[in-house]
Amino acid sequence: MKDSTQMTNSLKYTEGWLPVKQIINGMIQLDNGYYVTGVKVQPKNIFIMDNQSQNNLIYNLRNFYNTIDYEFWLIIADRPVDINLYLAELQKEFNNTTDNNTRKIILQDINKANQFMNLEYNVVDTEYYIIFQEKRLEILQKKLHNLISGFASCGMQSAQTSNNDLRMILDNLLNGGETSKLGTVMS
Numbered sequence: 477m478k479d480s481t482q483m484t485n486s487l488k489y490t491e492g493w494l495p496v497k498q499i500i501n502g503m504i505q506l507d508n509g510y511y512v513t514g515v516k517v518q519p520k521n522i523f524i525m526d527n528q529s530q531n532n533l534i535y536n537l538r539n540f541y542n543t544i545d546y547e548f549w550l551i552i553a554d555r556p557v558d559i560n561l562y563l564a565e566l567q568k569e570f571n572n573t574t575d576n577n578t579r580k581i582i583l584q585d586i587n588k589a590n591q592f593m594n595l596e597y598n599v600v601d602t603e604y605y606i607i608f609q610e611k612r613l614e615i616l617q618k619k620l621h622n623l624i625s626g627f628a629s630c631g632m633q634s635a636q637t638s639n640n641d642l643r644m645i646l647d648n649l650l651n652g653g654e655t656s657k658l659g660t661v662m663s
Contacts, residue, residue: 494650499643502636503616506609511616514548514607515623516641518633536630543626546619548608553648554600563589605637605645 495507504512522530563586570582592599606623610616620636627634637645 512609515634517604540626551605
Protein backbone atom coordinates (compact mmCIF):
# COMPACT_ATOMS: atom_id res chain seq x y z
CA MET A 477 0.00 0.00 0.00
CA LYS A 478 2.82 2.38 0.86
CA ASP A 479 4.55 1.78 -2.49
CA SER A 480 1.44 2.73 -4.49
CA THR A 481 1.04 5.92 -2.43
CA GLN A 482 4.67 6.88 -3.04
CA MET A 483 4.26 6.13 -6.75
CA THR A 484 1.07 8.24 -6.93
CA ASN A 485 2.79 11.11 -5.13
CA SER A 486 5.85 10.96 -7.40
CA LEU A 487 3.65 11.04 -10.52
CA LYS A 488 2.19 14.39 -9.47
CA TYR A 489 5.35 16.02 -10.78
CA THR A 490 6.94 15.89 -14.23
CA GLU A 491 9.99 14.18 -12.76
CA GLY A 492 7.75 11.26 -11.77
CA TRP A 493 6.97 10.19 -15.35
CA LEU A 494 9.84 11.74 -17.31
CA PRO A 495 12.51 9.05 -17.84
CA VAL A 496 15.44 11.44 -17.23
CA LYS A 497 17.96 10.18 -14.72
CA GLN A 498 20.37 13.12 -14.98
CA ILE A 499 21.88 15.68 -17.33
CA ILE A 500 25.65 15.50 -17.29
CA ASN A 501 28.54 16.21 -19.69
CA GLY A 502 26.24 17.50 -22.44
CA MET A 503 24.09 14.36 -22.36
CA ILE A 504 20.73 13.38 -20.93
CA GLN A 505 21.04 10.01 -19.22
CA LEU A 506 17.74 8.14 -19.37
CA ASP A 507 16.44 5.55 -16.93
CA ASN A 508 16.68 2.83 -19.61
CA GLY A 509 20.46 3.29 -20.01
CA TYR A 510 20.34 5.39 -23.18
CA TYR A 511 22.03 8.75 -23.56
CA VAL A 512 20.50 11.62 -25.53
CA THR A 513 22.87 14.22 -26.94
CA GLY A 514 23.64 15.98 -30.14
CA VAL A 515 25.12 19.07 -31.69
CA LYS A 516 24.14 22.71 -31.70
CA VAL A 517 24.56 24.14 -35.19
CA GLN A 518 25.39 27.82 -35.62
CA PRO A 519 22.90 29.42 -38.02
CA LYS A 520 24.10 30.77 -41.34
CA ASN A 521 22.13 33.35 -43.30
CA ILE A 522 22.18 32.01 -46.85
CA PHE A 523 20.21 35.00 -48.13
CA ILE A 524 23.28 37.23 -47.95
CA MET A 525 25.27 34.77 -50.09
CA ASP A 526 25.49 34.75 -53.86
CA ASN A 527 23.39 32.14 -55.73
CA GLN A 528 26.30 29.78 -56.37
CA SER A 529 27.30 29.77 -52.68
CA GLN A 530 23.68 29.21 -51.63
CA ASN A 531 23.32 26.27 -54.00
CA ASN A 532 26.64 24.77 -52.88
CA LEU A 533 25.69 24.98 -49.21
CA ILE A 534 22.26 23.43 -49.79
CA TYR A 535 23.78 20.68 -51.95
CA ASN A 536 26.47 19.91 -49.33
CA LEU A 537 23.93 19.86 -46.49
CA ARG A 538 21.60 17.57 -48.46
CA ASN A 539 24.47 15.14 -49.13
CA PHE A 540 25.58 15.29 -45.50
CA TYR A 541 22.06 14.63 -44.16
CA ASN A 542 21.78 11.65 -46.49
CA THR A 543 24.90 10.10 -44.90
CA ILE A 544 23.32 10.05 -41.42
CA ASP A 545 22.22 6.43 -41.06
CA TYR A 546 20.53 6.57 -37.66
CA GLU A 547 17.44 8.18 -36.22
CA PHE A 548 17.85 11.81 -35.22
CA TRP A 549 15.66 14.77 -34.38
CA LEU A 550 16.12 18.21 -35.86
CA ILE A 551 15.05 20.69 -33.21
CA ILE A 552 14.64 24.41 -33.70
CA ALA A 553 14.27 26.27 -30.42
CA ASP A 554 13.90 29.90 -29.48
CA ARG A 555 15.88 31.10 -26.49
CA PRO A 556 14.82 34.42 -24.93
CA VAL A 557 17.42 37.17 -25.15
CA ASP A 558 17.81 40.13 -22.81
CA ILE A 559 18.76 43.13 -24.97
CA ASN A 560 19.25 45.56 -22.08
CA LEU A 561 23.03 45.10 -22.22
CA TYR A 562 22.94 45.75 -25.97
CA LEU A 563 20.92 48.92 -25.37
CA ALA A 564 23.38 50.10 -22.72
CA GLU A 565 26.31 49.54 -25.13
CA LEU A 566 24.50 51.47 -27.87
CA GLN A 567 23.80 54.35 -25.48
CA LYS A 568 27.45 54.44 -24.40
CA GLU A 569 28.59 54.44 -28.03
CA PHE A 570 26.08 57.21 -28.84
CA ASN A 571 27.42 59.35 -25.98
CA ASN A 572 31.06 58.83 -27.04
CA THR A 573 30.54 59.54 -30.77
CA THR A 574 30.78 63.06 -32.17
CA ASP A 575 30.12 62.29 -35.85
CA ASN A 576 26.51 63.23 -36.63
CA ASN A 577 26.01 60.50 -39.25
CA THR A 578 27.22 57.80 -36.86
CA ARG A 579 25.06 59.21 -34.05
CA LYS A 580 22.04 59.11 -36.37
CA ILE A 581 22.61 55.42 -37.20
CA ILE A 582 23.15 54.51 -33.53
CA LEU A 583 20.01 56.43 -32.54
CA GLN A 584 18.01 54.50 -35.14
CA ASP A 585 19.28 51.24 -33.61
CA ILE A 586 18.40 52.45 -30.10
CA ASN A 587 14.88 53.42 -31.21
CA LYS A 588 14.38 50.07 -32.94
CA ALA A 589 15.54 48.17 -29.84
CA ASN A 590 13.29 50.29 -27.60
CA GLN A 591 10.40 49.59 -29.94
CA PHE A 592 10.95 45.86 -29.43
CA MET A 593 11.05 46.34 -25.67
CA ASN A 594 7.98 48.63 -25.50
CA LEU A 595 5.80 46.43 -27.67
CA GLU A 596 6.77 43.42 -25.54
CA TYR A 597 8.04 41.43 -28.47
CA ASN A 598 9.71 38.24 -27.48
CA VAL A 599 13.29 38.92 -28.44
CA VAL A 600 14.73 35.47 -29.11
CA ASP A 601 17.76 33.75 -30.52
CA THR A 602 16.82 30.85 -32.79
CA GLU A 603 19.01 27.82 -32.19
CA TYR A 604 19.31 24.62 -34.23
CA TYR A 605 20.06 21.18 -32.84
CA ILE A 606 20.46 17.67 -34.14
CA ILE A 607 19.69 15.28 -31.27
CA PHE A 608 20.03 11.49 -31.17
CA GLN A 609 20.09 8.70 -28.62
CA GLU A 610 22.65 5.95 -28.12
CA LYS A 611 23.32 3.37 -25.44
CA ARG A 612 27.07 2.89 -25.96
CA LEU A 613 29.27 5.87 -25.17
CA GLU A 614 31.97 5.01 -27.73
CA ILE A 615 29.39 4.97 -30.54
CA LEU A 616 27.86 8.16 -29.18
CA GLN A 617 31.26 9.91 -29.33
CA LYS A 618 31.80 8.66 -32.89
CA LYS A 619 28.40 10.01 -33.97
CA LEU A 620 29.16 13.37 -32.35
CA HIS A 621 32.52 13.56 -34.13
CA ASN A 622 30.91 12.66 -37.48
CA LEU A 623 28.20 15.30 -37.07
CA ILE A 624 30.65 18.05 -36.13
CA SER A 625 33.08 17.20 -38.93
CA GLY A 626 30.19 16.79 -41.41
CA PHE A 627 28.89 20.26 -40.66
CA ALA A 628 32.44 21.64 -40.85
CA SER A 629 32.82 20.14 -44.35
CA CYS A 630 29.66 22.04 -45.32
CA GLY A 631 31.18 25.27 -44.00
CA MET A 632 29.08 25.39 -40.83
CA GLN A 633 30.11 25.47 -37.19
CA SER A 634 28.70 23.09 -34.62
CA ALA A 635 29.54 21.81 -31.15
CA GLN A 636 28.20 19.23 -28.73
CA THR A 637 25.15 20.33 -26.79
CA SER A 638 25.80 21.72 -23.33
CA ASN A 639 23.85 20.87 -20.18
CA ASN A 640 22.10 24.27 -20.46
CA ASP A 641 21.17 23.59 -24.10
CA LEU A 642 19.57 20.27 -23.12
CA ARG A 643 17.69 21.82 -20.20
CA MET A 644 16.35 24.55 -22.50
CA ILE A 645 15.28 21.95 -25.11
CA LEU A 646 13.46 19.93 -22.45
CA ASP A 647 11.82 23.08 -21.12
CA ASN A 648 10.65 24.04 -24.62
CA LEU A 649 9.30 20.54 -25.32
CA LEU A 650 7.53 20.19 -21.99
CA ASN A 651 6.10 23.71 -21.92
CA GLY A 652 5.21 24.12 -25.58
CA GLY A 653 7.79 26.88 -26.00
CA GLU A 654 6.09 29.03 -23.36
CA THR A 655 8.34 30.64 -20.79
CA SER A 656 7.11 30.45 -17.22
CA LYS A 657 6.47 33.87 -15.74
CA LEU A 658 6.59 33.68 -11.99
CA GLY A 659 5.31 36.49 -9.82
CA THR A 660 4.12 37.24 -6.36
CA VAL A 661 0.92 35.56 -5.23
CA MET A 662 -1.41 37.94 -3.42
CA SER A 663 -4.31 36.85 -1.24
